[in-house]
Amino acid sequence: MADHSHRNETGHSGHGHAGHGHSGHGHGEHFAHPAPVWILFGTFFALICLTVLTVYVADNVELGSFELVVSMGIATVKSVLVGAFFMHMYWDKGFNVLVFLSSVLFFALFIGYTLMDSYETLPNVTNYYKTK
Amino acid sequence: MATTKVERGEYSALVDLEHNHEHEHAPFIAHHFYTAEQQFDSGKLGIWLFLVTEVLFFGGLFVAYIIYRYNRPEVFVDAHHHLDTLLGGLNTIVLLFSSLTMAWGVRAAQLGDNKTTAISVLITMVCAALFLGVKAVEYSHKWDLGLLPGDMFSYDPHAHHEHHLISNYLLLLCIPFAVILVATLVASVLHLNTGKSVIGRFYGGIAITMLGFFGGVLVGVLWMAGAATDESHSSDAHAAVATDATARLVSFEVDDAAAKTPATTEASATDAAATTPAVELPVDKKLGVFFSIYYCMTGLHAVHIIGGIIALSWIFYRSLAAHWRSDYFGPVDYVGLYWHLVDLIWIYLFPLMYLIR
Numbered sequence: 499m500a501d502h503s504h505r506n507e508t509g510h511s512g513h514g515h516a517g518h519g520h521s522g523h524g525h526g527e528h529f530a531h532p533a534p535v536w537i538l539f540g541t542f543f544a545l546i547c548l549t550v551l552t553v554y555v556a557d558n559v560e561l562g563s564f565e566l567v568v569s570m571g572i573a574t575v576k577s578v579l580v581g582a583f584f585m586h587m588y589w590d591k592g593f594n595v596l597v598f599l600s601s602v603l604f605f606a607l608f609i610g611y612t613l614m615d616s617y618e619t620l621p622n623v624t625n626y627y628k629t630k
Numbered sequence: 631m632a633t634t635k636v637e638r639g640e641y642s643a644l645v646d647l648e649h650n651h652e653h654e655h656a657p658f659i660a661h662h663f664y665t666a667e668q669q670f671d672s673g674k675l676g677i678w679l680f681l682v683t684e685v686l687f688f689g690g691l692f693v694a695y696i697i698y699r700y701n702r703p704e705v706f707v708d709a710h711h712h713l714d715t716l717l718g719g720l721n722t723i724v725l726l727f728s729s730l731t732m733a734w735g736v737r738a739a740q741l742g743d744n745k746t747t748a749i750s751v752l753i754t755m756v757c758a759a760l761f762l763g764v765k766a767v768e769y770s771h772k773w774d775l776g777l778l779p780g781d782m783f784s785y786d787p788h789a790h791h792e793h794h795l796i797s798n799y800l801l802l803l804c805i806p807f808a809v810i811l812v813a814t815l816v817a818s819v820l821h822l823n824t825g826k827s828v829i830g831r832f833y834g835g836i837a838i839t840m841l842g843f844f845g846g847v848l849v850g851v852l853w854m855a856g857a858a859t860d861e862s863h864s865s866d867a868h869a870a871v872a873t874d875a876t877a878r879l880v881s882f883e884v885d886d887a888a889a890k891t892p893a894t895t896e897a898s899a900t901d902a903a904a905t906t907p908a909v910e911l912p913v914d915k916k917l918g919v920f921f922s923i924y925y926c927m928t929g930l931h932a933v934h935i936i937g938g939i940i941a942l943s944w945i946f947y948r949s950l951a952a953h954w955r956s957d958y959f960g961p962v963d964y965v966g967l968y969w970h971l972v973d974l975i976w977i978y979l980f981p982l983m984y985l986i987r
Contacts, residue, residue: 529667530740530956533733542730549722549980553715556985566699569981576977584733585970586963591671594678601682605689612693616700 531589541583548576658958666957677964681971684934688975691927695982698923702916709920710986712777712785714768717853718984721764722976724846728757729973736966739949739959747962748949752835754969755942756842758935759807763846765932770799771854772921779925783918796851804847811840832947839939927979934972941965 552572555561561568582588587595656666663669699706735750774797776784814837821830945965948954954962 529670530959532737532740535737538730538733538737541733542726545726545729546723549719549726552981552985553719556981556987557715565987569985570978573978573981577974580729580970580974580977584729584973585967586736590674594674597675597678598681598685601685601689605685605692608686608689609693609696612697613700616697 531586533583533586533589537583541579544579545576548572548579656957658953670958670960670963673960673964677967681967684968684971688927688930691923691930692978692982695923695927698919702919705916705920706986709917709924710984712772712775713924713984714853714857715984717764717768717850718980720849720853721761722980724757724761724764725973725976728754728761729970731757732966732969735945735949736959736962739954739962740956742955742959744949744952744954747954748835748946751942751946751949751962752838755835755839755939755946756845758939758942759839759842760846760849762932762935763843763848764850765846765928766800766803766843767847767850767854770797770803773797773799777921778918779922780918783921785917800847800851804844807840807843811837811844814840828947828950831950832943835946835950836943839943924983928983931972931975931979934975938965938969938972941968 552569555568555572556565581598587598659666659669663672731750731753735747735754738744738746738750772778776786778784814833818830818833818837821827821833942965945962948961
């Protein structure tokens with residue numbers, strides 16, 4: 499929905515600047531998708547709020563072993579915002595998004611397989627929390 | 631998608647058109663592309679593939695971090711005493727703001743507004759340099775304290791640390807930036823006087839970027855000076871924190887040893903923990919490993935920031951030369967994507983390094 503209204507806006511400004519309307523390679527002029535200004539500012543504002551939130555939570559909320567989960571969760575929300583709007587993934591071709599997200603998948607496999615033997619060291623970790 | 635799958639006949643028609651009007655209509659379409667969009671899409675896929683390799687490149691370091699944090703959580707809790715959350719937070723906001731100006735620049739380039747692109751890209755470069763300035767203050771302060779990677783780690787919590795306002799390491803880090811500042815200032819003035827306004831303004835922009843670095847250094851030094859005066863008021867409390875941290879490390883180590891020998895009971899382990907001061911333990915080595923990871927991750931990130939400034943200065947130059955139009959803005963978009971990825975990595979690095987409690 500937002501996508502369509504957006505395309506129209508783009509098309510018009512594109513023609514206005516390039517100044518050769520529908521003639522010949524007018525084909526190529528519809529591929530620019532300038533992000534609406536309010537989306538850019540909204541994303542920035544949300545990112546700042548989330549940064550303040552993650553610092554506040556770290557300093558003032560006792561989360562124990564969930565600390566890492568919460569801070570990584572906030573970081574992931576931030577990176578989704580950056581990816582979708584600053585990096586234009588929301589308007590990008592599905593294939594490009596798929597290519598990029600595949601790197602996340604392989605990174606997850608990398609971590610997952612490496613942490614498989616972490617139960618070997620679990621006694622150390624639990625001991626540490628007991629002494630704390 | 632539809633436009634890239636045009637019939638063969640249509641392609642040749644377009645090719646003819648391209649040849650006829652090459653200079654007036656599409657000055658930057660390489661001859662092996664049929665349309666501007668095809669060229670743009672190819673470049674876009676290329677930059678996404680590059681970003682995939684970047685994610686996996688940093689991925690190895692993130693895995694090193696996760697493994698070490700999982701195995702030695704106490705080292706990380708101790709390490710955060712040496713990282714300044716507010717300086718890290720300031721740098722996070724600077725990078726987020728630079729992402730905003732970068733996205734703004736891409737938008738302007740898509741609309742063919744070269745002047746706005748030049749200004750937003752310049753602000754992005756200044757923010758990048760400011761980030762490096764703050765980082766230079768953080769690094770040099772750590773080097774002064776002996777918070778160094780691996781075997782070089784020589785931090786002594788009980789030693790009295792003189793707070794030099796300007797560290798020698800910081801001066802060393804400033805030299806290349808100062809040299810570039812002076813050189814680009816001179817070049818800018820010379821070119822502007824001989825009427826070469828594009829290259830003159832380009833050098834001027836680089837000089838402003840270098841000033842951004844010194845702005846970051848100033849902010850960092852002032853902040854550190856403020857923190858130092860606070861600390862001298864409560865130096866006893868600081869020492870108490872340090873010894874507390876050491877004691878925790880020691881008691882953990884003893885428990886660790888107890889767990890390995892089944893004959894030892896829990897009670898004797900706590901007895902041993904009570905008489906810890908006599909035990910000499912290689913605490914430093916472990917913190918040194920944390921700092922190895924810290925320097926590798928933030929250092930590689932800083933190298934990417936420097937690479938970003940170089941790529942951005944190329945975009946800045948081409949914006950001044952007014953190259954961007956609604957059917958040709960690919961390079962701005964590609965460098966922008968790279969810049970956002972550098973921001974994205976910092977979004978994860980900041981909580982992982984600075985926000986451990």
